[in-house]
Amino acid sequence: MATTEEKRESIYRKMKKLQAYREVENLMGRCVFAFNYHQKAGVLSYLAMEEPDISVELADEGLYVGPDAVREYADWKIPDEPQVGELTDVHISCPIIEVAEDGLTAKGLWLCPGEGALPHEGEDPQAIWMWGTLAADFKLIGEEWKIWHLHYFRLMKCDYQKGWVKDTSLENKLNASMPRSAKPTTYHNPYTPYTIRDGIPGIPHPYQSYEESDKEWMLHNEKAF
Amino acid sequence: MDILREEIAAIPEEELDAFELELDRLLGAYDCINIIGIGTWYHDDQHPGELQKNYDAAKPGEERPAFIRIPDKVVIDSLEGNSLMQPRHTNIIQVSEDGTKARALNTGFGYEALSKYRETPMAIYSVGIVPWEFVKEDGEWRRLSGGWQRVIKANQEKGWVYDMQHTNTRPPLSDEEDANFLGKYAYRRDRARKPLPAPPDRDTFEQFPDLGDDGWKFKYAPEERDNKTDESVTAKIREKSVVVLSLGSDFKKEENGR
Numbered sequence: 001m002a003t004t005e006e007k008r009e010s011i012y013r014k015m016k017k018l019q020a021y022r023e024v025e026n027l028m029g030r031c032v033f034a035f036n037y038h039q040k041a042g043v044l045s046y047l048a049m050e051e052p053d054i055s056v057e058l059a060d061e062g063l064y065v066g067p068d069a070v071r072e073y074a075d076w077k078i079p080d081e082p083q084v085g086e087l088t089d090v091h092i093s094c095p096i097i098e099v100a101e102d103g104l105t106a107k108g109l110w111l112c113p114g115e116g117a118l119p120h121e122g123e124d125p126q127a128i129w130m131w132g133t134l135a136a137d138f139k140l141i142g143e144e145w146k147i148w149h150l151h152y153f154r155l156m157k158c159d160y161q162k163g164w165v166k167d168t169s170l171e172n173k174l175n176a177s178m179p180r181s182a183k184p185t186t187y188h189n190p191y192t193p194y195t196i197r198d199g200i201p202g203i204p205h206p207y208q209s210y211e212e213s214d215k216e217w218m219l220h221n222e223k224a225f
Numbered sequence: 226m227d228i229l230r231e232e233i234a235a236i237p238e239e240e241l242d243a244f245e246l247e248l249d250r251l252l253g254a255y256d257c258i259n260i261i262g263i264g265t266w267y268h269d270d271q272h273p274g275e276l277q278k279n280y281d282a283a284k285p286g287e288e289r290p291a292f293i294r295i296p297d298k299v300v301i302d303s304l305e306g307n308s309l310m311q312p313r314h315t316n317i318i319q320v321s322e323d324g325t326k327a328r329a330l331n332t333g334f335g336y337e338a339l340s341k342y343r344e345t346p347m348a349i350y351s352v353g354i355v356p357w358e359f360v361k362e363d364g365e366w367r368r369l370s371g372g373w374q375r376v377i378k379a380n381q382e383k384g385w386v387y388d389m390q391h392t393n394t395r396p397p398l399s400d401e402e403d404a405n406f407l408g409k410y411a412y413r414r415d416r417a418r419k420p421l422p423a424p425p426d427r428d429t430f431e432q433f434p435d436l437g438d439d440g441w442k443f444k445y446a447p448e449e450r451d452n453k454t455d456e457s458v459t460a461k462i463r464e465k466s467v468v469v470l471s472l473g474s475d476f477k478k479e480e481n482g483r
Contacts, residue, residue, distance in 0.1 A: 007241045008233050014248040015229060021255050094312040096262035097255065111265065111312035113334065131310065131336070133266075155310060156336075163348040163381040165306075165338055191338060193306040193346050203263050222267075 013103065020099040023145045024106050024138050028092055031147060032112075032134075036088050040078040044071065048139050048146035059132070059154040059190075060173050062182030069181035076179045085125035087117035092134060098204040106138040106145070107204035107217065112152075115160070127160035128170065135201040135218040137210070151218050153201055156191040168192045187219055250320040256366040257318050257327050257359050264368065265313050265333070280368050300393050301339070306346040311335035311353065311373075319425040326436055327366070328425035329357040333373070336381070339393060348381035349390060353407075356422045356442050369436055374422060375411040386414050398462065405454040406462045420445035 002010065027046055034042030048054050049067045056070050057063040064073040092110040099106040114130040137149040159167040171190040187200055202220035236244055260280045301307055311333035318329040333353045340346040353376050358369040375392075377385035389411060391403040398406060410421050422442035426432065433441045443450040453459075 004238050004241065007245065008236070011233050011236075011241065011245050011248060012230055014245065014252060015233070018248065018251055018255075021252075093314050094262045094265050096259045096266070098259070109262065109266070111262075111310070113312055129336075156308075164308075164336065165346045165348040165381075191308050193338070193340070195306070196304040197308055199267065203266060 013101075016103045017099050020103060020106055020140070020145065021097055024097055024099070024108055025095060027138065027145050027147065028108060028110065028134070028136065032090050032092055035078070036090055038078050038082050038088070040074050040080070043078065044074055046147055047150070048141060048148045050141060050146075051139065051148055053149075055149045055151075057150070057186060058152040059157075060185045060188040062178050063184065063186055064179070064181055065183060066181075069179070072179045072181050083119050085117060085119035087115070087125075088130075089116060090114040090130065090132070096203055098206055100207055100209050102209040104140050105148070105210040107207075107214075108134075108136050108138065109201060109203055110134045111155075128158060129160055129164065130157045131155040133201055137214075139210075149215070149218075151186075151201065153187065154190040164191055165193055246324050249324045250322075253320045253324060253327060253359075253361065253366055254318045257320075257329055257357070258316060260359065260366060260368050261313050261316070261329065261331060261355075261357065264371065265311060268309065268311070300395050301341050302343050303340070305343070306338055306340040308336070308338040308346075309351070310337070311351055313355065317424040319427060319429050321430040325361045326369075326430065327357075327359040328429050328441060329359070330422060330424045331355055331357075332376075337378075339390075341393060347390075350377060350379045350381055350385065352376040352378075352385075354422060358436050360436060373407060374409075375407040377412050378407075385412055389413070394462075402458060402462050405458050409454070419449060421449060 031043060031046040034046065047056070047070060049070065052066060054067060054070055055063060055065045056073060058077070061077070062073070064070050091113050093113065094111040096109040097106060098108075110133065112132045112134050114132065116128045116130050117125040118128055119125045132155050133153040135151045135153065136147050138145050139148040140146075154171070156164040157170040158164045159170070171192055172188075189195060189198065189200070191197065199221045201218040202222055204217060207214065263280060312335055313331040313333050315332040316329065317331065318327060320327040331354070333351070333355055335351050337349040337351045338346040339349055354374045355371055356374070357371040359366050360369045361367070378390045378392075379385040380388040380390065389408065391398045391400075392407045410419050412418065423444035425441055426444075429441050432444075440447075440450065454462075
């Protein structure tokens with residue numbers, strides 16, 4: 001039988017957990033909006049730039065570890081001015097969020113439908129689908145939750161009219177030079193008529209506190225074939 | 226002491242249990258959302274239910290049979306080129322007042338690629354509705370039932386007004402079988418839509434106290450509750466379907482497939 005003080009402590013921890021769920025989901029939503037609106041400063045403000053091991057990885061564009069690398073990637077990735085006819089509109093849905101029992105970190109996974117448009121000089125913009133999965137670690141820094149490790153796994157990217165089976169031309173990045181701080185991409189397996197989908201990213205499971213080994217959860221494949 | 230602790234310290238002792246129960250209900254909704262997400266992410270062609278079994282109710286109430294599954298059946302020759310991605314949206318989750326059970330409804334809006342016999346895959350738009358029931362067992366939330374109700378499953382090049390793909394089974398379903406299975410309430414250009422399933426109301430467990438009572442889903446079309454498919458037809462469908470989720474013979478069957 002719990003004492004009155006134990007009950008109050010339990011209530012406190014549950015309240016903090018409930019707050020964390022909401023904060024984490026709002027945070028990811030705000031970051032996605034900022035990304036969609038090409039607001040570089042906004043995106044960076046939601047990231048844990050105070051953390052030396054902050055990391056960001058999007059599809060096959062390399063892994064960026066550390067504040068300087070993340071800032072360099074943001075400069076490369078997010079244009080200063082929106083282009084006429086361009087559209088990036090990623091949505092987050094289907095959340096799986098686990099807040100650590102110690103309340104200091106959280107892990108999240110979202111499936112992300114998305115539509116967009118690519119401008120082409122002298123032609124109509126090209127309507128595209130862009131679907132993926134967002135996996136992230138979050139850290140409570142002071143009173144504020146921040147995105148600590150962020151990884152967008154592409155599910156498919158294709159011409160809207162042709163569809164994901166007939167058009168695979170957008171699945172992989174163009175042969176462009178990348179920021180100098182790019183490390184090799186850790187995982188990239190978008191849909192094509194010739195690929196097999198596996199269970200990556202993995203799902204977050206309930207956990208006590210964030211350990212070094214937790215960094216691997218996104219790349220952990222739990223599906224047995 | 227932070228403000229939250231001060232506020233909790235001010236809760237009268239006799240109200241602590243009720244306060245904590247309310248918190249458990251709110252946290253329970255997040256647990257159910259997680260289970261829905263996990264089920265969605267791991268729902269695929271080759272291992273229907275394999276990983277999801279971890280989240281199934283083991284003993285859904287006293288004297289109730291465990292979640293029954295028909296052994297998985299292969300419905301595609303190769304995984305190559307196949308995909309099934311139906312992210313869930315529009316979550317409605319109602320946890321019972323005592324925090325022991327929950328009902329939910331969400332939409333699934335996604336895409337598929339289907340190659341049955343290693344032919345060039347067909348790109349498919351896939352939309353449906355999923356009603357769920359959950360139960361809290363030994364302090365953990367478990368999935369008690371869930372079943373995909375198709376809205377559209379259309380060749381991407383033709384669109385949903387001009388095309389409706391059947392659930393993929395081996396052997397294939399006939400038009401009649403599909404129309405009595407996941408296609409039963411799917412979109413058709415030649416008929417009006419039925420408002421099925423209904424979202425769970427705030428008082429769903431007052432209206433329908435027992436888990437397994439599917440009356441809540443038929444609230445807006447009660448006549449459909451008795452409009453059951455002939456048993457011989459459903460038996461044939463089950464033989465062919467990818468996976469059948471059910472709660473035992475005394476409950477209405479929940480069927481799932483792709």
